[in-house]
Amino acid sequence: MTTTVLLLTPDPAQSAALAAVVQAAAPELTLLTDHRALDDAQLAAIDVVLGWRLPPGLAGRLTRLRWVCSMAAGVEKLLVPDLAPGVPMSRVVDPEQALGISQYVALMCLRHARTLPLYEAQQMERRWTRHPLPAARHRIGMLGWGEVGRAAAAPLQALGFEVAPWRRDSGALHALLGRCQIVVIALPLTPETSGLLDAAAFAAMPRGAYLINVARGGHIVETDLIAAVQSGHLAGAALDVQQHEPLPADDPLWGVPGITITPHIAAQPSHETVARQFVAGLRCLQAGRPLPNAVDRGRGY
Numbered sequence: 001m002t003t004t005v006l007l008l009t010p011d012p013a014q015s016a017a018l019a020a021v022v023q024a025a026a027p028e029l030t031l032l033t034d035h036r037a038l039d040d041a042q043l044a045a046i047d048v049v050l051g052w053r054l055p056p057g058l059a060g061r062l063t064r065l066r067w068v069c070s071m072a073a074g075v076e077k078l079l080v081p082d083l084a085p086g087v088p089m090s091r092v093v094d095p096e097q098a099l100g101i102s103q104y105v106a107l108m109c110l111r112h113a114r115t116l117p118l119y120e121a122q123q124m125e126r127r128w129t130r131h132p133l134p135a136a137r138h139r140i141g142m143l144g145w146g147e148v149g150r151a152a153a154a155p156l157q158a159l160g161f162e163v164a165p166w167r168r169d170s171g172a173l174h175a176l177l178g179r180c181q182i183v184v185i186a187l188p189l190t191p192e193t194s195g196l197l198d199a200a201a202f203a204a205m206p207r208g209a210y211l212i213n214v215a216r217g218g219h220i221v222e223t224d225l226i227a228a229v230q231s232g233h234l235a236g237a238a239l240d241v242q243q244h245e246p247l248p249a250d251d252p253l254w255g256v257p258g259i260t261i262t263p264h265i266a267a268q269p270s271h272e273t274v275a276r277q278f279v280a281g282l283r284c285l286q287a288g289r290p291l292p293n294a295v296d297r298g299r300g301y
């Protein structure tokens with residue numbers, strides 16, 4: 001029986017590029033890339049979804065669905081209410097993405113700790129002024145101690161920073177925040193972690209602390225963050241992810257001095273890695289073996 005796979009990616013060009021790599025690795029597959037062009041009968045014939053987001057109302061129409069494979073580490077956009085309970089889910093684990101995120105986190109930690117924005121401002125004023133600055137040995141709170149959090153911690157420790165890990169089951173989040181000069185969010189987004197960084201959390205952080213988010217925009221109450229930065233309590237933040245992506249041109253985050261916005265570029269999936277791991281998972285599904293990198297749908301990761 002032919003296996004029919006629906007690719008769900010952010011744009012048609014990405015879908016076409018990924019489809020070509022997957023098809024080369026598994027020529028027997030039937031690949032579909034535009035769910036909006038499919039009728040109910042075509043959707044009902046789909047066996048597998050590979051992507052990062054299930055649009056509202058789509059999962060309930062995939063009546064033959066046997067597996068959902070996430071292209072990303074985060075799976076919350078695939079855990080929709082109408083996804084049948086018995087459908088297993090797994091995810092791609094790309095070491096290159098972990099490396100990219102590690103580089104982004106190290107970049108933003110060093111940029112803040114070594115006061116680079118101050119010297120950038122001085123350059124614009126053509127002012128050559130030196131300020132006393134010891135080697136950076138900030139304590140960094142790493143919220144999330146999975147593959148991404150651990151990967152991001154290693155270069156930071158090599159650079160002289162102290163990393164304090166926090167897991168969801170650690171408790172005492174505000175106590176940790178209170179002793180960290182920099183906080184990095186590397187958590188999965190679940191109902192328990194949604195809005196975790198709010199006004200109370202920011203108030204618990206030391207004055208002048210800095211926030212870096214490489215996880216999901218939903219972890220942060222953005223209006224509370226803006227208030228904390230504008231009041232001067234927080235020095236700023238580096239946000240590679242936001243609540244609304246693409247970030248609208250009129251979003252207030254754009255105009256807050258001290259907040260750096262990047263368009264979800266800390267790490268991007270490799271089509272070759274996605275295809276290789278997807279096909280390996282498909283072979284396990286077909287043989288009745290456990291899926292690699294399986295997701296616990298109840299826990300959300």
